Amino acid sequence: MILAIIGEPPIHVAFANTAELTRGSQMALVGGIGSGKTTELLLTQKELSRHSDAVNIFADLADYTDLNETNPGAILATAGMRLYSRLRSQLNKAAKGLPEVVESAYMKLRELAFGKTSWIYEEEDYGYDPDHLVPVRSPGVMKLRFPALWPKVEEIQKLLLAIASPLLESDAQITLLIDGLDRLIQPEPFRQFAEQDLQALKGTKISVIIVAPLLLWYDRSRFLQDYFDLVKHIPAAAADPKHSAFLRQILERRGALELMDRGEISTIAKYSGGVLRDLLTLARSSAEYAYRDDEDRIGRSHINAAIKQLGNRYLAGLGNTHKRLLRGLIENGQFAIENSTARELLVNRQVLEYFQQRA
Amino acid sequence: MIAFSDTTAFRLVRRLATVGLDTPSLYLLISDAAEMHVIQADITAEVQVQLGVGFRALAAADVRVDRLEEVFTQDPVTPVTLITVDRWLPKLVAALDRNIVLLTTAGAVLLLANREVAERMLAKAPNLRNRVSDIVAIRPMRLLWGRWLERRGRTPAARTRSRRPNGSRVGRDVDRIARSAGMPTATRPFPPD
Numbered sequence: 001m002i003l004a005i006i007g008e009p010p011i012h013v014a015f016a017n018t019a020e021l022t023r024g025s026q027m028a029l030v031g032g033i034g035s036g037k038t039t040e041l042l043l044t045q046k047e048l049s050r051h052s053d054a055v056n057i058f059a060d061l062a063d064y065t066d067l068n069e070t071n072p073g074a075i076l077a078t079a080g081m082r083l084y085s086r087l088r089s090q091l092n093k094a095a096k097g098l099p100e101v102v103e104s105a106y107m108k109l110r111e112l113a114f115g116k117t118s119w120i121y122e123e124e125d126y127g128y129d130p131d132h133l134v135p136v137r138s139p140g141v142m143k144l145r146f147p148a149l150w151p152k153v154e155e156i157q158k159l160l161l162a163i164a165s166p167l168l169e170s171d172a173q174i175t176l177l178i179d180g181l182d183r184l185i186q187p188e189p190f191r192q193f194a195e196q197d198l199q200a201l202k203g204t205k206i207s208v209i210i211v212a213p214l215l216l217w218y219d220r221s222r223f224l225q226d227y228f229d230l231v232k233h234i235p236a237a238a239a240d241p242k243h244s245a246f247l248r249q250i251l252e253r254r255g256a257l258e259l260m261d262r263g264e265i266s267t268i269a270k271y272s273g274g275v276l277r278d279l280l281t282l283a284r285s286s287a288e289y290a291y292r293d294d295e296d297r298i299g300r301s302h303i304n305a306a307i308k309q310l311g312n313r314y315l316a317g318l319g320n321t322h323k324r325l326l327r328g329l330i331e332n333g334q335f336a337i338e339n340s341t342a343r344e345l346l347v348n349r350q351v352l353e354y355f356q357q358r359a
Numbered sequence: 360m361i362a363f364s365d366t367t368a369f370r371l372v373r374r375l376a377t378v379g380l381d382t383p384s385l386y387l388l389i390s391d392a393a394e395m396h397v398i399q400a401d402i403t404a405e406v407q408v409q410l411g412v413g414f415r416a417l418a419a420a421d422v423r424v425d426r427l428e429e430v431f432t433q434d435p436v437t438p439v440t441l442i443t444v445d446r447w448l449p450k451l452v453a454a455l456d457r458n459i460v461l462l463t464t465a466g467a468v469l470l471l472a473n474r475e476v477a478e479r480m481l482a483k484a485p486n487l488r489n490r491v492s493d494i495v496a497i498r499p500m501r502l503l504w505g506r507w508l509e510r511r512g513r514t515p516a517a518r519t520r521s522r523r524p525n526g527s528r529v530g531r532d533v534d535r536i537a538r539s540a541g542m543p544t545a546t547r548p549f550p551p552d
Binding site: 034185 | 427
């Protein structure tokens with residue numbers, strides 16, 4: 001999906017430009033579930049590849065670490081290991097070996113990332129018993145804007161920089177594109193990642209583009225805007241079906257006219273609300289209903305069944321408070337964004353935001 | 360109460376076959392708690408007969424939250440996984456939600472839950488809600504197709520009665536496979552729901 005407000009470059013172009021012009025910049029992308037954030041990241045990666053010295057690392061963090069627990073250092077460790085693989089394959093092609101410092105940094109990084117098993121004698125005496133240590137905190141006069149890096153995160157940072165050193169010395173443009181952290185939904189776990197891993201990357205000339213939970217966009221603390229150099233928001237609705245032919249064109253270009261009439265295409269576009277994922281879901285479900293009925297073409301009844309089914313999916317699990325808010329929006333046009341339940345409705349796409357395009 | 364469209368194991372598996380097992384799909388199946396084991400047996404038989412592939416059935420309580428990647432590693436031998444969520448397990452649901460990519464790369468994943476658990480899952484797991492291919496109310500085939508099959512002496516019970524008076528498990532399985540083979544195909548109309 002390419003979303004562009006008239007007069008502004010598309011999001012992926014803006015990200016790529018910033019990463020290239022300001023090395024080490026940190027950028028965040030927020031948007032509802034299914035709004036096309038991953039697609040934008042992939043487009044950014046493609047855009048960045050226009051330069052031969054670009055080293056782009058795309059990682060969905062859920063593929064590398066269990067997002068069920070907050071584990072600061074995971075982004076750095078993932079980046080380090082991916083950079084090592086990249087360097088190794090490059091040098092293998094040239095039949096060269098990696099510098100010793102990079103190899104040893106990688107070994108240590110793996111140990112820190114995945115742990116290790118050491119065999120020790122049970123009776124070994126370490127000279128102190130950590131269970132008997134008690135922390136004594138003496139408050140300082142300055143309140144840190146961000147908490148200090150955890151020792152382990154600091155250690156991983158050094159190892160990452162050692163691995164990246166051959167690339168940084170050759171002035172390569174390294175960009176990390178991190179996906180998956182929006183699935184944390186709640187802002188707090190993301191903030192912990194940002195305050196450790198992203199803070200550790202500041203000043204390293206390694207640019208970061210990260211997908212952040214949508215709730216942070218509405219957060220009063222303005223964490224996103226304060227912390228990141230550039231923040232972009234993708235609305236869940238790619239286009240307003242009332243005013244745009246964009247959605248109909250998508251279906252038509254995918255061959256929908258072979259299976260249904262223009263009227264049916266318009267109905268699907270209208271009831272998708274402009275959400276691309278729902279547009280495709282409705283088209284697919286309608287086709288499945290038609291197949292089930294042994295029909296060659298998708299008819300109005302198949303589309304109605306698909307719309308009803310999708311609507312039920314959105315209604316399922318809603319409590320009375322949610323329903324009251326939805327009723328208020330439908331009847332009076334009122335919707336208090338400050339309300340946490342209202343934000344849930346936005347995150348889950350039960351309520352869609354539409355943005356007027358600037359002329 | 361929200362009325363999701365009804366389906367049976369036969370139709371569900373036929374749908375999986377239509378979409379193709381190389382396309383990741385995630386279905387939330389809602390059923391009465393008392394019928395879960397019957398539905399599980401229906402799905403097992405239909406997967407074997409219609410798709411001819413391996414099938415994994417897991418109880419949610421046996422899935423370790425910290426070992427999700429092992430459960431959902433793509434396995435070409437068993438591309439269909441059924442997870443029966445017979446009670447509310449908030450930690451597991453949160454883990455599935457955050458690691459939804461693992462589920463959507465593991466072939467076809469079927470989550471079977473009762474209505475209450477399903478609604479709580481949808482409320483607490485927005486990523487999962489969004490990635491679900493469909494939510495359907497699934498019924499045992501003998502209930503939905505009962506009269507139609509009975510008329511033809513094709514219900515498991517009728518066939519078991521006629522062939523094996525004792526109604527052994529093997530007899531029922533053989534019967535189910537035979538029944539599935541004789542069921543309507545894409546070119547023949549379905550009996551009314």
